[in-house]
Amino acid sequence: MRLAGRFGGAALSLLMVAVLGFFLFRVVPGDPVVSMTRGRPTTAAMQAELRAQFGLDRPLHEQFWSYFTSLLRGDLGTSFTFRRPVSDVVLERLGPTLLLVGTATLIAVLLGLWLGVRAAWRRDSVFDKVTTGVSLTLWAVPTFWLGMLLMMLTGDLFPSRGMRDTDTAPDFVSQALDVGHHLVLPSVTLVAVVCAEYALVMRSSLLEEMHAPYLMTARAKGLRDDLVRRRHAVPNAVLPAITLVFLRFGLVVAGAITTETVFSWPGLGLLFYDALTGPDYFLLQGLLVVTAGAVVVMNLLADLLHGVLDPRVKVV
Numbered sequence: 001m002r003l004a005g006r007f008g009g010a011a012l013s014l015l016m017v018a019v020l021g022f023f024l025f026r027v028v029p030g031d032p033v034v035s036m037t038r039g040r041p042t043t044a045a046m047q048a049e050l051r052a053q054f055g056l057d058r059p060l061h062e063q064f065w066s067y068f069t070s071l072l073r074g075d076l077g078t079s080f081t082f083r084r085p086v087s088d089v090v091l092e093r094l095g096p097t098l099l100l101v102g103t104a105t106l107i108a109v110l111l112g113l114w115l116g117v118r119a120a121w122r123r124d125s126v127f128d129k130v131t132t133g134v135s136l137t138l139w140a141v142p143t144f145w146l147g148m149l150l151m152m153l154t155g156d157l158f159p160s161r162g163m164r165d166t167d168t169a170p171d172f173v174s175q176a177l178d179v180g181h182h183l184v185l186p187s188v189t190l191v192a193v194v195c196a197e198y199a200l201v202m203r204s205s206l207l208e209e210m211h212a213p214y215l216m217t218a219r220a221k222g223l224r225d226d227l228v229r230r231r232h233a234v235p236n237a238v239l240p241a242i243t244l245v246f247l248r249f250g251l252v253v254a255g256a257i258t259t260e261t262v263f264s265w266p267g268l269g270l271l272f273y274d275a276l277t278g279p280d281y282f283l284l285q286g287l288l289v290v291t292a293g294a295v296v297v298m299n300l301l302a303d304l305l306h307g308v309l310d311p312r313v314k315v316v
Contacts, residue, residue, distance in 0.1 A: 010300045017292040018285070022067055025284045026060065054080060054282075067285065076289065077282030081275065086286035090268065094290075096163055097260070097267030101252050103183060104190035109245055112195040116202025116241070117234055123207065131199060138196035147189040147262040158184045161264045186263040194252060201244050206237040246302035249294075 051057040055066060070077060076086035115135070119128040138146070151160045159165070159182045168178040210233065260269030268287060275283040 006300060006303060010296045014289070014293055014296050017296075018071060018289050019068070021285050021288040021292075022064055025279060025281050025288075054078070067282075071289070076286035079275075079283040080280045081278055081283065086282050089271070089283065090286055090290055093266060093268050093271045095267075096265060097256055097269065099179075100183065100186055100190070100260070100265060100267060101249070101256055104187045104194060105245070105249055105252060107187070108191045108195035108198055111191070112198025113202050113238065113241055115195070115199040117206060117237075119199065120203040120206035120210065120237075121233075123210075128203075132203065135196035135199045138192050139200065141193065142258075143189060143193055144258040144262050146192060147186070147259055150185055150189055151262070154185065158182075160185055163266050182265075186259050186265050189259050189262075190252065190256070194248060197248065198241055198244065202237065202241045205240045206233060209233050209237045212236075243302045243305065246298045246305060249298050 048057070055063055058066075067077065074087075076090070078084065079086050079089050082089050115131050119131040122128050163182050164175065164178045165182075168174050212233075256265075256267060257269035257272050259265065260267045261273045264270060268291065272284070272287045272291075274280075275287060
C-alpha cells in the first residue's frame with residue numbers, strides 16, 4: 001500500500017510540474033513566431049499562418065487541453081526552432097548530458113565519500129579542517145561562477161567551448177580523446193560542487209556513528225582501527241550519503257543548465273537555454289517534463305533504496 005502511494009505521489013508530482021510549466025512559460029517575454037522569422041522577409045499574414053500552424057492563435061485553455069492530451073499520449077509536441085518533434089530533439093541532446101553528469105557523479109561520489117570518511121575519522125586534524133573548509137566554500141560557490149573561473153585559469157590547457165573539435169581525426173580513439181579533453185572543465189566544475197556536499201554529509205554521518213556501542217565492542221574484541229572503520233562504521237554511516245547520491249543525481253541533471261551554458265556543452269542544459277531565448281514553448285515544456293521526471297524518478301529510487309538498505313524502513 002505504501003509502495004503504491006509513493007508511485008502515485010511521484011506521478012502526481014510530475015503531472016503538477018507539467019501543468020505549472022505550461023502556464024509558466026506562457027509568461028516568458030518574447031514571441032516565438034517573431035523569433036522564428038527574425039531576419040527573414042515575412043508579412044503579417046505569414047506570421048498569422050505560422051501561429052495557426054502551431055496552434056498559438058487559439059485560446060489559452062484550448063492550447064492547454066491540446067498540450068495535456070498530447071502529453072498523456074507521450075507526444076511532447078513540435079519544436080518551433082527545429083521544426084521537429086521535441087522528443088527527437090531531446091534524445092539527440094540526452095547523450096552529452098548523461099556523459100557529463102554520469103562522469104561528474106561517479107568521480108564526486110568516490111572522492112566525496114573518501115574525503116568525508118577520512119575527515120571524520122581524523123576529526124579536528126589539519127586534514128579535517130582543510131577538507132571541511134574547502135567543502136563548505138565549494139558548496140556555497142555558484143556553479144556558473146566556478147565554471148568561468150576555471151575557464152580563465154586553465155583555458156589554455158583545456159578546451160572551454162563545445163564537445164569536440166571539427167578537425168579531429170575520424171577514428172574512434174581520436175574522437176574519444178577529443179571528447180575527454182573537452183569534458184575536463186565542465187566535469188571538474190560539477191565535481192567540485194557535488195563532491196563537497198557528499199563529503200560534508202559523509203563526515204557528519206560517520207561522526208554520529210563513531211561513539212556507537214557496537215564500535216566499542218568491535219574495538220574491545222581487538223580489531224584494528226582501520227578494520228573497525230571499514231567493516232563496521234562506514235557501512236552504517238554510508239546510508240544517508242547513498243540516498244543523497246540518488247537524490248542529487250536527478251538535481252544534477254536539472255542543474256547542468258548553467259554548466260553546459262558556460263562551456264557550450266551540447267546537452268539538455270544548453271538546449272534549455274536556447275529554447276528559453278526563443279521562446280520555444282513546446283521545447284521548454286518537453287525539457288521541463290524530462291528534467292522533472294529525472295528528479296522524481298531518482299527521489300523515488302532513493303526512497304525505495306533506503307528501505308532496502310535499512311530493514312527498519314518499510315517500503316510496502
